[in-house]
Amino acid sequence: MPKDKSILGAGLDRRRFLQVAGASLAAPALATLPAGVARADDVVNLTFWAWTPGTQDVVNMFEKKYPNIKVNLQNVGQGAPHYVKLRDAIKAGTGLPDVAQMEFNSIPSFKALKALADMGTSGANDVKDKFVDWTWKAASDGDKVYGIPWDSGPMGLLYRKDVFDDNKLTVPETWDEFADAALQLAKNKPGTFLTDFGAADAGWIAAVLWQKGWRPFHVDGTNIHIQLNDPIAKEWAGYWQKLIDAKAVDTAPVWTTEWFAGLDSGKYASWITAAWGPTLMTSSMKASVGKWRAAPMPQYKKGDKIDSNWGGSNFSAFTTSPHLKEATLFATFMGGDPDAGKFWNTKEFLFPVQKALIEDKELMGTKYDFYGGQAVNEVFAAAENQVDVGFEFAPFQDYVNTQIQDELAASIGGKGTLADAFDRVQDTVVSYANDQGYTVV
Amino acid sequence: MADIAATGSAVAKRRRRRIIVNKRVAPYVFLAPFIILFVVFLIVPLLYAFDLSVYKSTLVGGTRFVWFDNYKRAFTDANFWSGIVLLIKFSLMQIPVMLGLSLLFALILDSGTVYAKSFFRVSFFIPYAVPAVIATLLWGYMYGPAYGPFAQLATAIGWPKPDFFNDQTILPSIANIATWEYMGYNMIIYYAALQAIPTDLEEASLMDGAGAFTYALRIKLPMIVPTIIVTIIFSIIGSLQLFSEPYLLINLARNVINSHFTPNLYAYTLAFTGQQYNYSAAISFVLGGVVAVISYVFMLFANRGVSQ
Numbered sequence: 001m002p003k004d005k006s007i008l009g010a011g012l013d014r015r016r017f018l019q020v021a022g023a024s025l026a027a028p029a030l031a032t033l034p035a036g037v038a039r040a041d042d043v044v045n046l047t048f049w050a051w052t053p054g055t056q057d058v059v060n061m062f063e064k065k066y067p068n069i070k071v072n073l074q075n076v077g078q079g080a081p082h083y084v085k086l087r088d089a090i091k092a093g094t095g096l097p098d099v100a101q102m103e104f105n106s107i108p109s110f111k112a113l114k115a116l117a118d119m120g121t122s123g124a125n126d127v128k129d130k131f132v133d134w135t136w137k138a139a140s141d142g143d144k145v146y147g148i149p150w151d152s153g154p155m156g157l158l159y160r161k162d163v164f165d166d167n168k169l170t171v172p173e174t175w176d177e178f179a180d181a182a183l184q185l186a187k188n189k190p191g192t193f194l195t196d197f198g199a200a201d202a203g204w205i206a207a208v209l210w211q212k213g214w215r216p217f218h219v220d221g222t223n224i225h226i227q228l229n230d231p232i233a234k235e236w237a238g239y240w241q242k243l244i245d246a247k248a249v250d251t252a253p254v255w256t257t258e259w260f261a262g263l264d265s266g267k268y269a270s271w272i273t274a275a276w277g278p279t280l281m282t283s284s285m286k287a288s289v290g291k292w293r294a295a296p297m298p299q300y301k302k303g304d305k306i307d308s309n310w311g312g313s314n315f316s317a318f319t320t321s322p323h324l325k326e327a328t329l330f331a332t333f334m335g336g337d338p339d340a341g342k343f344w345n346t347k348e349f350l351f352p353v354q355k356a357l358i359e360d361k362e363l364m365g366t367k368y369d370f371y372g373g374q375a376v377n378e379v380f381a382a383a384e385n386q387v388d389v390g391f392e393f394a395p396f397q398d399y400v401n402t403q404i405q406d407e408l409a410a411s412i413g414g415k416g417t418l419a420d421a422f423d424r425v426q427d428t429v430v431s432y433a434n435d436q437g438y439t440v441v
Numbered sequence: 442m443a444d445i446a447a448t449g450s451a452v453a454k455r456r457r458r459r460i461i462v463n464k465r466v467a468p469y470v471f472l473a474p475f476i477i478l479f480v481v482f483l484i485v486p487l488l489y490a491f492d493l494s495v496y497k498s499t500l501v502g503g504t505r506f507v508w509f510d511n512y513k514r515a516f517t518d519a520n521f522w523s524g525i526v527l528l529i530k531f532s533l534m535q536i537p538v539m540l541g542l543s544l545l546f547a548l549i550l551d552s553g554t555v556y557a558k559s560f561f562r563v564s565f566f567i568p569y570a571v572p573a574v575i576a577t578l579l580w581g582y583m584y585g586p587a588y589g590p591f592a593q594l595a596t597a598i599g600w601p602k603p604d605f606f607n608d609q610t611i612l613p614s615i616a617n618i619a620t621w622e623y624m625g626y627n628m629i630i631y632y633a634a635l636q637a638i639p640t641d642l643e644e645a646s647l648m649d650g651a652g653a654f655t656y657a658l659r660i661k662l663p664m665i666v667p668t669i670i671v672t673i674i675f676s677i678i679g680s681l682q683l684f685s686e687p688y689l690l691i692n693l694a695r696n697v698i699n700s701h702f703t704p705n706l707y708a709y710t711l712a713f714t715g716q717q718y719n720y721s722a723a724i725s726f727v728l729g730g731v732v733a734v735i736s737y738v739f740m741l742f743a744n745r746g747v748s749q
Contacts, residue, residue: 200695258587413696437501
């Protein structure tokens with residue numbers, strides 16, 4: 001039995017020491033509060049880490065409704081840097097916020113670190129029925145609630161109507177049609193691409209492979225099944241390799257200033273992305289407002305209606321929070337309040353996870369200026385219902401993402417094909433899982 | 442007499458009362474601020490990192506003592522050694538250029554024929570005052586194909602846009618940033634060393650018929666060789682620890698910069714993405730060892746050369 005290392009000696013785990021110390025300091029204070037929630041004259045301060053634009057406005061809504069809870073919102077980075085800071089704080093035993101943005105693909109990782117608080121004990125299950133089933137299930141484990149769903153990312157095809165019209169392209173309904181359109185566009189107008197292949201974003205890769213049926217991970221206790229380089233992945237790799245070799249798609253890194261400029265200028269005629277795509281586009285892309293449209297994601301077989309999810313976040317609380325009740329209250333408001341939900345959708349393009357909002361015909365029929373007046377929610381609502389939810393993320397998804405990004409980018413840089421990259425990723429991930437103590441089955 | 446003696450002893454008493462600290466203890470009191478900071482911010486973290494490196498913490502199974510397994514693994518880790526090879530290439534490319542330029546500018550500034558000497562000294566030194574992170578972000582923008590000035594200039598005169606982020610150009614692009622940052626610093630060091638050369642040497646060499654150029658090359662340069670050796674060692678140590686530039690440029694150049702591009706970046710990724718803190722600590726120590734070995738080998742050659 002491995003001995004627990006401690007710098008305090010006597011087998012006392014440092015993190016547990018801090019937790020006990022914290023609890024023993026908080027206990028006298030909590031003992032005087034009725035029902036565990038702060039009284040009107042006791043101001044509770046919560047720290048909340050999130051990067052989604054517009055969050056402050058909804059935080060203000062919450063503070064207005066609950067004036068004795070003050071929330072300090074901090075943006076500590078978008079995506080990976082945010083999780084690095086969370087892990088640093090977990091390792092150090094101190095510095096964690098009360099609540100943080102937690103994407104669906106990160107919940108297994110932070111659950112494995114035993115950092116996520118079970119909000120079910122503070123009454124989170126009361127709001128369970130407000131949410132779309134698969135989103136609630138993806139963030140909870142029976143009665144244990146590890147995240148209140150915030151938004152989801154049903155995938156679709158965003159395209160530039162003006163570029164399509166100029167080049168006489170029709171909206172592709174299947175991936176074969178997509179490839180033909182890409183080749184045609186590259187031939188007629190070199191320098192303009194149907195899309196940019198985002199090897200640098202493992203989240204995107206997972207989402208598009210998810211639609212094809214890729215299910216690389218399954219965890220059962222400490223057993224883990226890993227199959228990243230199955231025929232589904234290889235076929236998908238072959239499809240995109242063909243387009244890359246024919247220079248029908250660009251391979252520039254995504255999420256850079258240049259890439260946003262490319263989307264804005266029409267260099268990239270389309271973007272296969274989730275409903276929240278425009279959230280990050282509107283602040284930097286002024287020239288193309290009104291020229292975008294949304295269509296369903298291309299299918300592998302004509303007539304199929306299979307969709308996938310990219311991203312989507314939750315509000316998760318941490319076990320180190322001294323105000324779990326208030327944190328839960330905050331999380332359930334931010335995710336479950338109908339006005340908050342409407343704000344997220346109408347002002348920030350986040351696709352709702354509240355059943356009531358998806359059934360709200362008026363909200364779903366909102367016409368967006370960015371999309372030239374199209375009621376895109378209808379496209380994404382249909383997609384939301386087609387998400388096949390059997391996709392599991394790894395309990396070390398960040399490591400997997402780095403390997404995928406390294407290897408696919410290396411292949412694009414000339415080290416073999418994309419299919420070879422998947423083989424390399426399989427090897428490194430399996431050896432990592434073994435190294436971390438999992439039994440790879 | 443008695444008055445003088447009285448005043449004398451009164452002064453002596455006053456002086457004695459002013460001695461706050463015993464003469465023997467005084468040096469340590471003066472050293473204390475440095476020693477405390479040195480121990481707290483260098484020795485303690487080193488000990489902590491070494492402690493980390495002899496354990497292994499896994500997601501499943503907790504933490505256990507593993508002797509030097511992490512080090513054994515580091516010695517056979519292709520990701521680590523490919524980073525070292527890359528940095529050796531980088532050093533061979535960057536150090537001669539940077540130190541050569543520093544030397545050139547120091548000699549020019551020292552030659553006495555330059556107007557506004559202080560202006561040039563300060564302006565060459567300013568890039569050193571810019572933090573590495575800011576410098577890299579700045580140059581990252583400048584290298585950019587959409588908004589960068591080089592790309593815009595190229596388009597304006599009809600040339601193809603320069604690609605700063607492909608296989609062949611990535612090392613020179615990073616070397617350019619490092620040169621820009623540290624050339625001024627090294628120049629100041631050389632300039633200071635040149636100031637120590639007595640001016641009558643210049644007059645003597647003039648009388649012997651040496652021109653300014655010969656004087657600089659044949660007399661001044663050999664006299665500051667020890668300083669040059671020191672700056673080369675500092676540069677080697679610095680280059681082998683390259684981190685900020687690849688870390689900040691990775692998103693712009695994902696196809697050529699990977700998560701183990703340099704050993705320090707590898708150590709960072711291991712710790713903060715892979716949660717392999719123990720192995721990361723071992724990698725850091727092995728890197729320290731490599732830097733020490735290379736610096737020592739260089740010093741051996743250099744001193745042998747100098748003594749000859």
